[in-house]
Amino acid sequence: xxxxxxxxGDTANTAAAAAAAVDAEEVRHVAELARVSLADxxxxxxxxxxxxxxxxxxxxxxxxxxxxxxxxINVMRADEVREGLTQEEALANAAETEDGFFxxxxxx
Amino acid sequence: MAxxxxxxxxxxxxxxxxxxxxxxxxxxxKDNLSTAGVRTTCGxxxxxxxxxxxxxxxxxxxxxxxATIVGKANMDEFGMGTTTETSAFGPTRNPVDPDRVPGGSSxxxxxxxxxxxxxxxxxxxxxxxxxxxxxxCGVVGIKPTYGLVSRYGLIAYANSLEQxxxxxxxxxDAATLLDVIAGPDPHDGTTREAGAESNYAAAANGDVxxxxxxxxxxxxxxxxxxxVETVEAAIADLESRGAETVxxxxxxxxxAVQAYYVIAMGEASSNxxxxxGVRYGHRGESDGNWNESFAxxxxxxxxxxxxxxxxxxxxxxxxxxxAYYAKxxxxxxxxxxxxxxxxESVDVIASPTMPVLPFELGExxxxxxxxxxxxxxxxxxxxANLPAISVPAGTADGLPVxxxxxxxxxxxxxxxxxxxxxxxxx
Numbered sequence: 001x002x003x004x005x006x007x008x009g010d011t012a013n014t015a016a017a018a019a020a021a022v023d024a025e026e027v028r029h030v031a032e033l034a035r036v037s038l039a040d041x042x043x044x045x046x047x048x049x050x051x052x053x054x055x056x057x058x059x060x061x062x063x064x065x066x067x068x069x070x071x072x073i074n075v076m077r078a079d080e081v082r083e084g085l086t087q088e089e090a091l092a093n094a095a096e097t098e099d100g101f102f103x104x105x106x107x108x
Numbered sequence: 109m110a111x112x113x114x115x116x117x118x119x120x121x122x123x124x125x126x127x128x129x130x131x132x133x134x135x136x137x138k139d140n141l142s143t144a145g146v147r148t149t150c151g152x153x154x155x156x157x158x159x160x161x162x163x164x165x166x167x168x169x170x171x172x173x174x175a176t177i178v179g180k181a182n183m184d185e186f187g188m189g190t191t192t193e194t195s196a197f198g199p200t201r202n203p204v205d206p207d208r209v210p211g212g213s214s215x216x217x218x219x220x221x222x223x224x225x226x227x228x229x230x231x232x233x234x235x236x237x238x239x240x241x242x243x244x245c246g247v248v249g250i251k252p253t254y255g256l257v258s259r260y261g262l263i264a265y266a267n268s269l270e271q272x273x274x275x276x277x278x279x280x281d282a283a284t285l286l287d288v289i290a291g292p293d294p295h296d297g298t299t300r301e302a303g304a305e306s307n308y309a310a311a312a313n314g315d316v317x318x319x320x321x322x323x324x325x326x327x328x329x330x331x332x333x334x335x336v337e338t339v340e341a342a343i344a345d346l347e348s349r350g351a352e353t354v355x356x357x358x359x360x361x362x363x364a365v366q367a368y369y370v371i372a373m374g375e376a377s378s379n380x381x382x383x384x385g386v387r388y389g390h391r392g393e394s395d396g397n398w399n400e401s402f403a404x405x406x407x408x409x410x411x412x413x414x415x416x417x418x419x420x421x422x423x424x425x426x427x428x429x430x431a432y433y434a435k436x437x438x439x440x441x442x443x444x445x446x447x448x449x450x451x452e453s454v455d456v457i458a459s460p461t462m463p464v465l466p467f468e469l470g471e472x473x474x475x476x477x478x479x480x481x482x483x484x485x486x487x488x489x490x491x492a493n494l495p496a497i498s499v500p501a502g503t504a505d506g507l508p509v510x511x512x513x514x515x516x517x518x519x520x521x522x523x524x525x526x527x528x529x530x531x532x533x534x
Binding site: 014015026027030031032033034035036037038042045046049050052053054056057059060061062063064065066067068069075077085089090092093094095096102103104105106107108 | 157158159161162294297298360362363365366367369370377381384385386387388389390391394396397398399400401402403404406407409411414415417418419421422423425431432435436437438439440441442445476477480481
């Protein structure tokens with residue numbers, strides 16, 4: 001049914017089973033994947049809320065497999081140079097710049 | 109007074125052209141629509157100082173049509189909320205009853221119109237964010253068919269679901285603003301040819317004689333009794349004007365809220381990854397490496413935004429994708445098919461816009477699931493890419509009740525016509 005290569009199917013086959021498995025460790029893991037720092041009290045709060053919310057999402061287990069026939073076509077444009085932002089405009093909102101470039105945090 | 113209801117995040121006068129269909133009219137613009145040189149915060153700390161270098165297409169069209177923009181309207185942070193209480197700039201109050209929420213996420217836009225701070229307003233609707241505040245504030249709001257209005261310059265929350273839409277005191281005014289913003293835009297590849305030469309305003313003639321209105325049973329079940337009575341009375345008035353009503357059943361709608369939240373959260377988790385503190389927006393104080401710095405920068409998101417990023421990441425992660433995201437896409441296709449079947453025999457579909465009366469301030473903020481479930485009647489429309497309007501149906505206990513009318517894809521004229529008849533009866 002799925003066309004996603006990353007889906008290994010070894011964790012949960014139903015939303016109900018997945019909802020039952022959420023604990024603080026799982027919340028911390030997802031926050032790390034999503035690159036969002038959480039305070040300890042946020043972890044506790046989200047652990048409790050996510051159990052309820054995911055339990056509600058478990059209703060999706062009842063949805064039958066449905067054919068998805070999208071009548072969509074790709075819209076392409078010619079690959080031509082056109083007017084864009086100036087370098088100054090593009091950098092104007094950056095926290096830090098150097099020699100006309102964005103400056104980010106160190107990579108490692 | 110704007111300050112009383114906290115309608116605007118930024119008050120600013122942006123003059124448009126001297127002439128045009130909106131000449132002399134004032135417009136409030138939701139603060140997730142880019143305005144060149146005027147800060148655009150999305151109701152978030154993350155963008156508190158962000159000044160876009162360009163205008164959204166809808167903003168350009170409103171200015172070209174002669175309107176004056178009077179301010180950037182308050183909103184739930186990144187559009188994530190049903191009450192405008194998740195704004196980092198404090199909640200907006202409902203002008204009808206200042207102890208209650210104006211609805212959301214375009215609460216500032218609807219409140220601006222209801223309070224007379226602006227003649228018209230632009231909002232955006234991802235799961236009901238134009239229709240909900242229109243219903244709660246007693247004004248008119250339209251969620252256009254997906255692809256009718258350019259999303260260029262709209263700061264994205266969930267691209268596959270959202271449309272910019274008008275809010276106004278009357279159906280005709282809302283349709284006039286829709287005529288201005290509708291139509292294809294080379295900057296947004298999802299726009300269609302539809303809307304280029306539209307005249308939706310002309311359809312606001314109150315003529316529903318011979319129209320067939322489907323009354324969808326699932327969207328009355330579980331709604332507040334006072335809401336149901338008010339909406340049923342408005343539908344009865346449409347019958348007295350010559351419309352025929354038939355009951356329709358769309359069993360898929362039971363799963364709409366869940367499908368909506370899984371899809372919207374998934375898209376949000378990806379979309380909001382752009383706020384890395386490098387190119388624009390807040391940057392944390394971290395001395396750490398890229399990943400640590402990125403994570404600390406994103407502490408600036410409020411609780412509801414973090415909640416949705418995390419749940420979206422979870423629902424898309426290996427092992428859970430099939431249980432949540434794939435099932436939500438099945439539900440989305442089923443809901444579309446159910447609506448398509450219904451429109452074989454009816455012209456428009458009627459229901460309460462919101463199943464509840466406006467919440468009191470603070471009532472739902474600590475109960476996210478309760479807030480999500482209030483979107484039961486509006487989310488199906490976004491999942492099916494259809495147009496819908498919320499029009500005042502009357503009041504219950506002194507509070508506004510909205511009637512929602514859903515049309516087939518690009519059937520904006522039908523919903524404008526039907527809604528104008530409701531308005532004529534009030």
